[in-house]
Each structure stands twice: as C-alpha cells, then as structure tokens.
Amino acid sequence: MKYSNKSDKSVYIIAEMSANHAGSLSRAKEIIHAAKEAGADCIKIQTYTADTITMNCNNKYFQIDGGTWNGENLYSLYQKAFTPWEWQAELKAESDKVGIDFFSTPFDKTAVDFLESIGMEFYKIASFELVDIPLIEYVASKGKPIIMSTGMATLGEIEDAVNVVRRQNNNQLALLRCASAYPAITDEMNLKTMVNMKETFDVPVGLSDHSMGSLGAVTAVAMGASIIEKHFCISRDVDNPDASFSMEVAEFASMVRDIRTVEKAIGQVKYGAAKQEEENVKFRKSIFAVKDIKAGEEFTADNVRVIRPGYGLKPKYYNDILGKHARVDIERGTPIQYGIIE
Template sequence: MNKTINLGNTLIGEKQSTYIIAEMSANHAGNFERAKEIIHAAKEAGADCIKIQTYTADTMTLDSDKEYFKLKKGTWKGENLYSLYEKAYTPWEWQADLKEEAEKLGLDFFSTPYEKTAVDFLEGLGVGFYKIASFEIIDIPLIKYIASKGKPIIMSTGMATLSEIEEAVEAVKSQGNEDLCLLWCSSAYPAVLDDMNLKTIQHLKETFKVPVGLSDHSLGSASAVAAVTLGAKVIEKHLCLSRENASVDSSFSMEPAEFKKMVEDTRMAEQAVGEVSYGLSEREEISRRSRKSIFVVKGIKKGQKLTEDNIRIIRPGHGLKPKYYDLVLGREAKVDIEANEPLTWEKI
C-alpha cells in the first residue's frame, strides 16, 4: 500500500516524512494574542501544521444543568458541558486572522468542525482539508457533509469499534472522496500508556489501505516516537505556551521546548526506521574488515600441512571466512606463508 494524500503543500504517505500537527485547541484561554503566540511557537518547534477547532457552546450542546450534561469523571470532572465549551471554544471572528498568521509563517492551517454551519464557515475561509474528531466519528451525516466538499480528511478513531470505523470510512467514500488518513487515538485526557495499544496503527493501515497516524493525548513523546516506528505518518499533539497558563487542555499539552524535542526525536526515529535492507552501507563496509577470518599464526613452509597449531580464527577479516576452517585443516601450503598473514585460497 502506497496511498498518498495531499495536505496543503505536503504529501502524506508511505515514503514521506511524518507530518506533525500542533493542536491549539483551548490553549489560547480566550486570548487572541496568545493564540498567535502558539502559532509562532508551533513554527519554531518544527511543526508542519497548526490545528484549531470550530464550534460554539450552542452548536455543541444544550445550556442545561440536568445531570446528563455534567461530567462525572476525568480531567473535566464537575464541569457542565455548556460552560466547558464556552471556555474552550475559539471565537470564529479570530479564525481568518489565525489562518493568515499561520500561512504567513509557512504553516498549514486547518480545523475540526463539529456541525454543518462550522463546515460552511470553514469553506468560506478556504481551508484545504478537515479534521474529524474521535467524538464525531459516529456522526455519519456530518462526516458525509464534510466529505462532500471533496477535500482531504484526517479522522481520529478514539473510542470507536472497528465496525464504527468501517462505517465512518464508508461514509467518506460514499461521497466520492478517497483522500482519507486515519489517526489511532486513546480519547482519555491524558491518555495512559497502558491504553495506547499502538500496534493497532499497523492494523488500521492494513485494514483500510490509507495513510495512518496518531492523535496523542499521552504525556511525553514516547508514544509519538514509537508510533513512527510502527508506520504512523501523521502525529498530532496538543501545544501550549506554558502549562501554568491554565486552560481546559493545558494539563495534557506540551510546552514549546517539549514539542520541539518530540519533533527532533520523531525525525530521528523515522530516519532510523529507514527501509528493508540487508546490504552494506559505506560505514558498515569499514566495520566488515574487523570481523573474524582465518590467519596463519606460525610460519608454514611450502608443502607443510595446515593444523590447529598454525592457523586460527581471529580478527581482522582479511583472510578466508571462518566457515572454511574445517575445510582447510590438513591441506598443504602451496607457498611459504609467513606468520601473521591472512590465509587465502591462492596459498593452499
């Protein structure tokens, strides 16, 4: 499988570098200048793209105090959904300016819409591709509407069963849209390593024949680096300026120095993964000469037999390979051979 999709000016696929997305989410904490600073921090940290979210509290849920709308566990325990989204949303009037700021720096810019009016708004901004969040993977009408725009889609799969992922993929394809990338994800905030199950990345790739990646809510960069070794071609990670600048997402977000280190480690990991190769590199050719071979350790006269007393398997590797040791024992020297010389076929 070597399916590729085009995100902005970047190809995503088997032979391409890992595409790294900095997720701003709510880390602007309602401050426009901070939002712009996060974009600059993403660029300096080596991200390829900045992502935001497009919704309002009214488009996400109802303004109700009933128990249904209260979070009982997790990072946002005790929050009411409506008030949580009021604190977290990115004002729509900022988004054109944020897009312009990102593109001025050479960063791709895109967003996660949560309902149709958000899609229409983003279409008006001219975004080049879309994100579908894990929580929305069951919203088939929304997925179809996004797919109908004919633009590439990155879709997170957190919490979804395999059959739910299949339904979502089919919803995209039903609109004639084949430009899809699936991100494995554990939708806990923060995610714990025991729940990451990164081997699923390989299964997603094999099952759906599309580029795959990781939307990572775990702390640190270990999961992101490991995911690259398992075939992830997209890494998405939350970025904040400082976890001391409290927002609803800051507790599980990376600070700029951490994000930069993750990018560096990810680049080194993909470099180390390389490709299937059993040949020698130039650097290995040098080491090859230090392997073992058969050497003459005592002078041997012409016609004298080779014995365990006058030949040995030692380093370096200038003589016959060790596998020929038993074969040459008992043979006669064709010429005089000095001690400390490699044994070669011409000499016996």
C-alpha cells in the same frame, strides 16, 4: 497541503491549539510561531460555537461529572474553549506566513461551510464526532483530505465512518488511534489497534495522543504511525480547559527530535555493512597462518586458524583448504588467500 502531497515519508506532526489561546488572538498567533519553531508540520484549531456543538441547558444531561472538567456545564465549557470564527482566516494567514500547515475540526455543517469560505485545504474529524455520519458525509463531499480520530469507537463504528467517506468518492483518509480521556493513560493506549486499523482499512494511520509525555507518540512512530497529533501550549500555567494535558514548547520540541531520531533508526531494508560499520569489517574473522609455513607444506589445524582480523579468506573456506599445500613460503601472521594455495 503538505499531508496529502508529501514527497518524503517523514511522520506528519500536528500541534493541536484547541483552547490554549485562552481567549487571546495574540496568544493564538504566538502558539503558531512556537509550534513552527518546535518542529511541528501543522497547527490545528477547532471550529464551533457553544450553540453549534450543544445547547444552552442546565439539566443533568448537560453537566460533566468527573474528570478534568468536573462540575462544568457543556455550554459554558464550550463558551470558554471555542476559537472565535472571526480569528480563523487571520490565523490561517499567519500560518501561511510562517510556513506551517493549518487545518481545523468542524463540528457541524455551518462550520464546514465557513471553513470552505476561508480556503481550508483539509479537515479533521474528532473522535466524539466519528458517529456523526451526516457530518462526515458532508465533509467528505468537499473532496478534501480527512484525518479522523477513532477514540471510543468500535470496529463497526469506524467501518461506518470510513464507508461514508468512500461513498463520496473520497479516498484521501487517514485514521488516528486515540484514547478520548483528558489526560489519557499510556497503559490503555493499545497501539496494536493502530496497526490493525492500517491492515483493516488500508489507510495511513497515526496517533492522537492525550497522554502526558512523548513515550506513546514515539512508540507509535516505531510501530508505523504516519501522523502524530499532540495538544500544544505556550505554558500550562495559562488557565484554559485544555492546559492540563497539553505539551509545552520545550516538551514538544523534544518529542519532535525523538520522532525524527526514531525515523532514522527505522531506516530502510538494507543488508551488508552500513557506512558506520565499514571501518569495522576488517575486524571480522578470517583464515590466517599462525606458524611459518614452507612452500609445499600442507595446511593443517596446527598452522592455520580462523582468527580476527578479516584480511584472509572467509571462515567458511577453512575446511576446504585443510590438506592443501602452500604454493610459496608463508610467514606467520599472513592472511591466507587463494593465490598462495596450490
């Protein structure tokens, strides 16, 4: 699994398929291929059924009031959004074939057992499930890496979830800052929280980003994110519960390019001239003769100055050479070096 065994330090970019297959296995496979071409490291799905994630009930507690899914009943929404379990081994095989990592979010223990049966190598815990401590404990007991979103969570709730993973002797954990709104707004992303999570829990961190555009994701990388997750679709015109806040292929590819550019800009701690600057070192200032100077003549503020370019002694030696004398005749425009000073 690439995330836990990466030999490089590049950001791990996850394309979340979620419901964007819109009930079509062929479209799900198309999304896998498109994600690979757009530069994603990984494709993620979700493993639940309407019956494993909720119950078939129409009372007020199960109705959605407001937001993207206003007026929906939870059970009917999940019936439309779920990824059939009978597809999932085939989707994993398709991902293996095209060379992109594949993992899933389980929402109950039966989903974990199923994913284990098809050889799942790592797991996602969704923000809404961060408080499901028995589920997290069961996932952690499998000894696989876990990426956990933290939308809505208090510091105490995150601590509970992290502790239950570690009690299973599983230290392969990463935490994602997340705003659990669909779509989220950048103004409330609070990416400093991501940095604080890294300091508090000593784990890799990243961003599960439901906002439109890539500004939040690229900023998160600049602030130290190791993982970026974005919902991904072929087209937002394909009707499904997640389309409105998902990235299309060209948008995702543009985000990947921006992230890779930011990574290069972050670079490493390095002082001195970078390769692109080497040719310009000669245009720094140094000490030059600005008048003809005879052998034995004294160096003064009138005949030597600190000017561009940089072929002479460094300016910090200027006061040291004033009052000294020329060893040879020096022509105006000659860089001053120690060999011509008595």
